[in-house]
Amino acid sequence: MTHATARDDLLKGLWKDNPVLVQTLGMCPTLAITNSVENGIAMGVATFFVLVGSSVLVSSLRKLIPNEIRITAYIVIIATFVTVADMVLQAVVPVIHKQLGAFIALIVVNCIILARQEAFAAKNTVWRSFLDAVGMGFGFIIALLLMCAIREVLGNGTFLGHSVFGPNYEPWVIMVLPPGGFFTLGFMLLAIAAWSRRKAPRPLRARPHDVTLQTQKAVV
């Protein structure tokens, strides 16, 4: 394994292959719990813990798990880590645990985690799987915090509970309600798509109507 590969394993999840912003996985928690930065941190850290723990374990046991039952085995491993995270959060930060409600337990079915097991940890060494999980975990936290910051600042006028715009700010309540989650995510994905298109080499920048024109010419 070269140095460049290890770096790439770690860094790809942060931006280039960000699980939320590029792969659009894990939409359920991304939309549901991102109405305050506090919630985002707790959800992000819990998912990070589950992802890293499961990836390391799945990768170290990958030769022992028969192919036929691999998904079942992954789910058992993931569910165990989620239950542990759930209990620890309940004991340590009961208020946040109450706010996140069912979404902690639903980390079990977060497709980011299962996707990393199936696509990466099941085929790679423990060290590479660890780096991949750390990168993807941080990528998820970054995406959640971006969403949370936008929604909490606009929808509540606060950041981590501290007032940002002063007492005269009228909060955009819709931003902390479910539609605000869709708006924020939509605009973020739009911005990222526009940005990556600008960065893409020329041939990829062909506009849809250029393609139509060419096709029409070909038909003619």
Added chain:
Amino acid sequence: MSEHVHAAATELGPSVSPFKLISTLSVFGAVAGLLIVVVFQATQPAVLRNQAAATAAAITEVLPGGARYQTLFEHDGKLVAEVPAGVDTVPLEKVYTAFDTANERLGYAIIGTEPGFVDNIKLIFGYDAGAKQVLGMLVIEQKETPGLGDKIVKDTAFVNGFTRVATPLRGVKIGAGTGASGEIDMITGATISSRITIGIINHQLERLQPLIEAYEKAGGA
């Protein structure tokens, strides 16, 4: 069709014996179960401590200035300070009572839960049985609409409206009150949540007031 099936079968490679599949999953399940039990045992004391601390803080909020607090259990249609041996107190409804330094009873703290606009609203309120007054109210749990229904927590005028009001409570629209004791100004834009909040207190008192009276008549033992 049969070619597809054949191709799929060869891709899977040699089949593994069912025994190996079952034993692998059994070992996984057993280890996972063991781990969960260990973590549960380790975190449970902290969880119970947190719950007790949260309840204690809520009681102090609605019955301030208490020097001593006591838990009463609703058992067999009566309020009792001690249940007969062998009765589990966890599922029993509880009423808390506070005494000042001179051992005078300050009042009772009662918890009530009812379905709100979104999810259950759980609140605690202080009650003075002698004066038949609500002393104060604190919403413990709610998931009402942010900016509208959640004003039952954030609107200080509404929350302070529950200080020393005669029972039964009656919700009125702002400006429509007659000045009679027992009137609570409801929140504009959160009429349903306000009405439910007032309803929880009235329903709990309807049921518990006779029990509290009987308890006090019996000497409060």
